[in-house]
Amino acid sequence: MSSRSQTITAILTKAILDHRLVPGCKLGERELSEIFDVSRIVIRQALIRLADDGLATIERNRGAFVAKPSLQEALELYDALTLVEQGVAAQLSERLGPSGWNELRQHVERQRQAVEAGNDALADLLGQEYHTLFVRLSRNKVMQEIHAQLIRRTTLLRSLIPADFDYCNLLDDHSRLIDLLEKGRLKPAMELIASHHNTVVRGYIMDRPAHVELTPRDALAPYLDTTRPEKGSRGSENASEIREEAGGTTSQAGKTNKIRSHRHDGHHSANANPEGTLQ
């Protein structure tokens, strides 16, 4: 199997994407090494990987922290994401066969059913996976990895500015995009992608931050294998609960995952936070 530091990288990544470890949170080597019951070196390696992925920053002699992107970087991230998805869209409109379009439509249909059933968490997850599926159909692993990283970083962003609708509940956009691309109407498709992301980013900019900050110990407790004897304090939940919770609502973090229809109209004066970081 993979090395321990890789496992820990994965766990930390998941915890960050679940908004359990929020931007700015200190990732102390000693603390994490006690939590995971490994040596500091293993933790350090995991933190290096996190930093390379853009999810953490390492300050010399100060330690690692969950990354806290600036407003500038947030805009750049969505810009890059738009660029990538537009490029992939252009490729797909030329190269994708009927079975591919079908796969996309099936996915949208599943999300629609989830929305109807009121299963917000699942709908949210499917909404995110739509974009992943979209890129996967390009059959370019390099592109997939780039896109996945961008998605991770935008997910991180969302724990900074909890929007009341999440990344991809813009279901109609997804459906319309498929139609436009299959018909080869490239230009409106491009604009749709751009406005799609713009809608999301605008939603974020004006919202005010929330998110309770958990200590790493509390945040990571659900991910730990509690079959072996515990050293630390608490830790009653077991690993199986994670899957259940995956991509869904984490009550402790105070996240609200309302499904909403668009608001393309909203041109809210986007100046809630003119300066540096999205505190």
Add this chain to the structure above:
Amino acid sequence: MSSRSQTITAILTKAILDHRLVPGCKLGERELSEIFDVSRIVIRQALIRLADDGLATIERNRGAFVAKPSLQEALELYDALTLVEQGVAAQLSERLGPSGWNELRQHVERQRQAVEAGNDALADLLGQEYHTLFVRLSRNKVMQEIHAQLIRRTTLLRSLIPADFDYCNLLDDHSRLIDLLEKGRLKPAMELIASHHNTVVRGYIMDRPAHVELTPRDALAPYLDTTRPEKGSRGSENASEIREEAGGTTSQAGKTNKIRSHRHDGHHSANANPEGTLQ
């Protein structure tokens, strides 16, 4: 300043991009730790960074090796690079001001002069930097980093399949692209970018590998600070020689950096190496 492992990551990266460490080369922890006179752990951290960047692969209990991309990955890399540059081009054609176009033209002019002067190494370097400058004008650091990584990986590719023309000596393409974009003729500009990269990739596919394999010790000798007492065997060259050599021809590696005009015609049956890796 930056940590030692970061310094070593940078040195190894440079050595790989200079084709001194070629794909498949074993990067043993003990050997490197002796070469750089640091502990194994520092080396390990550097190798992790290299692997995250796609320049090395780490196999469990076997160690790290300079990455040896498959033909498939090579094609995907150029595909991704094309996608990114097309996207940036589309943005620039809308947003770039006269001073930006001017900057690009100046760059091309400098490369033209280098070609005229017969300074192949400089022309080659400028040719590569054109693409970097291009992306930098988008003012998107996220995009810049993605692009830079793709460039690094394609550069790695070139040490696998030494083409007799290098990445970006297609001077006319660069100049024409600027003209097309400034005039807003987006579609031909996109096609130009695609064919630009296709030309390069086609050139690679049919060429047969060469490149003498150096031992890590020999390969890294020029990068070491020889002011402190040497432990290892040889090592007469000093650091100043590196700069001189940077981006240029490394005689030991047997590289040939001929500047050539295009060969858009060449539709050579591209089946020199149908199977897996570009050996």
Add this chain to the structure above:
DNA sequence: AAAATCTATATTGATATCCAATCCTGCATT
């Protein structure tokens, strides 16, 4: 009392040494 400085503690960066697991090589055997 507020500000500035200094000291003590905690954390990181790094080294050395040690150990287990695993891979590879070479030798012996069939």
Add this chain to the structure above:
DNA sequence: AATGCAGGATTGGATATCAATATAGATTTT
């Protein structure tokens, strides 16, 4: 010749230790 085994080498990891640095608390000064 092919197979199987043993030993060596290498990686992944643990632990203990040390120097450098940053934070926080205590002390002094204004």
